[in-house]
Amino acid sequence: MISIEPLDGPFGCAAHGVDLEAGVTDDQFRTLSQALYRHRVLVVKDQACDKDAYLRFGRQWGVPIQHVVDTARMPGYPDLLEVGNVAKRRQDRLTRNSAAFWHTDQSYEADVATATMLYARKVPDQGGETRILDMKAAYDNLEADLRQRIDGLTAMHYYGATSGRDGELPTPKLTDAQAAHVPPVPHPLVRPHAVTGERVLYAIGGTAFDIEGMPPEDADQLIRTLKAHCVQDRYIYAHKYEVGDIAIWDTQMTMHSATPIGAPNGPGTERLLWRISVRGIPGIYARAAAAA
Ligand SMILES: [Fe+2]
Numbered sequence: 001m002i003s004i005e006p007l008d009g010p011f012g013c014a015a016h017g018v019d020l021e022a023g024v025t026d027d028q029f030r031t032l033s034q035a036l037y038r039h040r041v042l043v044v045k046d047q048a049c050d051k052d053a054y055l056r057f058g059r060q061w062g063v064p065i066q067h068v069v070d071t072a073r074m075p076g077y078p079d080l081l082e083v084g085n086v087a088k089r090r091q092d093r094l095t096r097n098s099a100a101f102w103h104t105d106q107s108y109e110a111d112v113a114t115a116t117m118l119y120a121r122k123v124p125d126q127g128g129e130t131r132i133l134d135m136k137a138a139y140d141n142l143e144a145d146l147r148q149r150i151d152g153l154t155a156m157h158y159y160g161a162t163s164g165r166d167g168e169l170p171t172p173k174l175t176d177a178q179a180a181h182v183p184p185v186p187h188p189l190v191r192p193h194a195v196t197g198e199r200v201l202y203a204i205g206g207t208a209f210d211i212e213g214m215p216p217e218d219a220d221q222l223i224r225t226l227k228a229h230c231v232q233d234r235y236i237y238a239h240k241y242e243v244g245d246i247a248i249w250d251t252q253m254t255m256h257s258a259t260p261i262g263a264p265n266g267p268g269t270e271r272l273l274w275r276i277s278v279r280g281i282p283g284i285y286a287r288a289a290a291a292a
Pocket of ligand 1: 099
């Protein structure tokens with residue numbers, strides 16, 4: 001029996017009674033996905049499953065995305081990314097902290113991520129939180145004239161476009177071969193959710209660099225204004241992981257940022273999470289839509 005309870009923050013919920021090793025039924029998945037869509041963040045507690053069971057769960061949410069940074073893909077499991085400070089490639093400061101800025105996963109691709117999940121395998125005693133921002137709450141609180149002004153506008157996105165802005169750590173640059181896979185793409189500034197249809201300000205941090213039909217300096221100013229409005233404590237939940245947590249966030253309704261972390265230097269300082277990001281809508285909703 002799954003129970004859902006609120007997290008200690010302005011939004012988000014936790015699920016108890018889930019067992020990924022045994023598998024998640026359609027009914028259980030419906031409970032979990034509805035909780036996610038309602039609360040933006042869902043932390044599935046107390047898991048102890050292998051990569052195959054985790055991927056099986058990930059595929060219930062959509063189609064796993066193989067990251068453009070191909071060196072970050074897990075050997076033998078290209079749909080999984082190893083996140084944290086443990087892997088050899090994570091020993092340099094910027095690579096280790098390459099998600100320590102406000103962003104939305106895969107907003108630099110035409111077919112965006114619809115959910116991201118991080119499964120905590122090792123957690124540090126101090127730090128290592130993921131901060132998640134409720135874009136729906138931020139959007140709903142925009143002044144009416146600004147909401148009206150951005151309605152119907154289209155932003156251009158590019159990987160690392162505003163890297164290093166607002167005191168955030170810069171994103172490591174893509175290689176030419178990686179960059180060739182992700183040319184700039186347009187997305188509506190206010191985008192409908194693929195399942196619920198709710199309209200929300202989308203991906204205003206990290207990748208948005210221009211607005212179609214607007215002089216570049218005006219677009220830059222508007223993007224900065226919108227981001228500054230969003231990044232307020234009242235819209236942010238910081239998740240402090242416990243081993244066995246799978247934190248899932250609805251990427252269509254949120255931005256997130258890792259908190260910067262140092263290299264491991266003794267017991268209680270390692271951070272290791274397995275990431276899956278998916279695109280598309282969960283199979284149970286796709287099947288229902290196809291049957292309708
Ligand atoms: Fe991310």
